[in-house]
Amino acid sequence: MAQIGRREFLGGCMAAAAGATGLRRAAGATSARRPPNILFIFSDQQRWDTLGCYGQKLPVTGNLDRLAAEGVRFEHAFTPQPLCAPARSVLQTGLYATQAGVPRNGARLKPGRFTIARGLAAAGYQVGYIGKWHLGPDHGGYKDYWLASNVLEHTSGAYGGYMRDASGKKVSFPEGRYRVDAVTDFAVRRLRDQDAERPFFLFVSYVEPHHQNNRGRFIGPAGSQERWKDYVVPADLAGRRGDWKKNFPDYLGCCSALDGAVGRLREELGRRGLAENTLIVYASDHGCHFRTRPGEYKRTCHENAIRVPLILHGGGFAGGRVVRDLVSLVDLPPTLLTAAGARVPETFRGRALQGLLDGSGASWPDDVFVQISENGIGRAVRTRRWKYCVQRPRSKRGRPAPPPDVWIEQYLYDLDADYIERHNLVGDPAHAKVRAELAERLKRRMASAGEKPPVIRPAAG
Numbered sequence: 001m002a003q004i005g006r007r008e009f010l011g012g013c014m015a016a017a018a019g020a021t022g023l024r025r026a027a028g029a030t031s032a033r034r035p036p037n038i039l040f041i042f043s044d045q046q047r048w049d050t051l052g053c054y055g056q057k058l059p060v061t062g063n064l065d066r067l068a069a070e071g072v073r074f075e076h077a078f079t080p081q082p083l084c085a086p087a088r089s090v091l092q093t094g095l096y097a098t099q100a101g102v103p104r105n106g107a108r109l110k111p112g113r114f115t116i117a118r119g120l121a122a123a124g125y126q127v128g129y130i131g132k133w134h135l136g137p138d139h140g141g142y143k144d145y146w147l148a149s150n151v152l153e154h155t156s157g158a159y160g161g162y163m164r165d166a167s168g169k170k171v172s173f174p175e176g177r178y179r180v181d182a183v184t185d186f187a188v189r190r191l192r193d194q195d196a197e198r199p200f201f202l203f204v205s206y207v208e209p210h211h212q213n214n215r216g217r218f219i220g221p222a223g224s225q226e227r228w229k230d231y232v233v234p235a236d237l238a239g240r241r242g243d244w245k246k247n248f249p250d251y252l253g254c255c256s257a258l259d260g261a262v263g264r265l266r267e268e269l270g271r272r273g274l275a276e277n278t279l280i281v282y283a284s285d286h287g288c289h290f291r292t293r294p295g296e297y298k299r300t301c302h303e304n305a306i307r308v309p310l311i312l313h314g315g316g317f318a319g320g321r322v323v324r325d326l327v328s329l330v331d332l333p334p335t336l337l338t339a340a341g342a343r344v345p346e347t348f349r350g351r352a353l354q355g356l357l358d359g360s361g362a363s364w365p366d367d368v369f370v371q372i373s374e375n376g377i378g379r380a381v382r383t384r385r386w387k388y389c390v391q392r393p394r395s396k397r398g399r400p401a402p403p404p405d406v407w408i409e410q411y412l413y414d415l416d417a418d419y420i421e422r423h424n425l426v427g428d429p430a431h432a433k434v435r436a437e438l439a440e441r442l443k444r445r446m447a448s449a450g451e452k453p454p455v456i457r458p459a460a461g
């Protein structure tokens with residue numbers, strides 16, 4: 001178990017027990033105390049190192065830093081799919097993206113599939129969603145409130161745009177309002193309108209700091225280029241081309257706006273007397289390496305595509321603790337249902353993060369699994385020291401397509417010696433044993449995600 005500080009864990013839930021129905025009932029469900037409200041604040045394409053509590057030198061994230069100082073920060077949190085729609089499908093279903101049927105952008109969540117919204121609604125929660133959805137026409141069980149756009153960056157810009165309510169009616173942003181602030185306005189209004197007699201689950205999903213697709217650049221609030229020009233260049237970007245030089249101040253501006261949103265939402269919870277019994281989750285779907293790997297923002301196994309910020313506050317997550325175990329976004333669905341005392345499906349692929357605080361997670365996995373799609377199909381496993389990735393070979397003109405179970409080694413990084421991943425060791429004979437061990441780990445991970453056992457071949461020449 002991680003070393004998480006000297007204080008004893010306060011609150012939380014006991015380990016879940018398996019039931020005859022094939023579901024786990026989270027301990028604490030019989031508690032007389034009302035279950036916590038849950039506010040999930042979700043950013044898009046945000047690097048973990050944009051937050052002060054993760055090492056950012058500029059004063060970008062004062063509110064998030066306070067949230068971490070009072071809650072629990074997860075030092076090594078990762079996405080299981082560095083792409084918008086697949087990562088969202090993991091969060092909503094508790095399954096890996098291929099299992100959820102959303103392996104790439106443009107795929108749709110199957111109507112009626114079990115989601116965290118449906119699980120929490122069955123436990124008596126009001127369930128609402130605001131912002132970017134990216135999972136198709138089905139609303140995923142968010143039956144009490146819906147104000148969203150399937151691809152919000154297509155229906156809005158940094159200033160101006162719209163979302164749609166549950167009936168399909170357009171709801172425009174106020175003129176001249178920065179998009180983060182407009183989405184937050186709607187979220188604050190929803191917090192004011194919640195039924196005080198029932199716990200709520202509200203998922204607020206922002207576009208920022210994702211690049212604006214139709215502009216081919218990142219757009220922070222007006223003045224961001226000047227305000228954040230004195231940034232320290234992240235080590236993984238230094239010396240690489242990409243587009244970070246022209247974009248990084250605006251990128252930090254986006255992150256600062258998100259931080260302001262966190263402050264406003266916490267203030268509203270305080271005004272309504274809800275702060276003491278609300279679990280706040282802050283996370284991002286994936287990171288960003290600014291077209292430095294290779295000419296892309298994400299869609300690779302590299303650290304700043306897959307590593308994300310993750311902070312939980314309330315609902316037993318308290319005390320300024322720092323958890324250093326490797327965790328994944330796939331662990332959040334069971335965490336939320338456990339916090340609510342709701343039923344956790346046995347099919348969920350992650351584990352409740354409460355186990356890292358109350359001692360029941362002593363056998364916590366020492367690696368995380370990543371699926372990659374679109375620019376190439378890949379699979380990766382990340383341990384404390386190693387990053388190992390394989391790719392499916394592409395078809396070549398005039399030749400038969402490779403069998404679907406054949407994969408080729410693509411990357412091996414020693415993160416202890418080369419954290420910024422400059423030296424790919426996948427073809428180094430001295431690391432043959434390490435590659436073989438990691439290949440076995442990856443095969444087990446792929447099998448646990450319901451994938452066909454792979455044949456892994458060495459990288460050519």
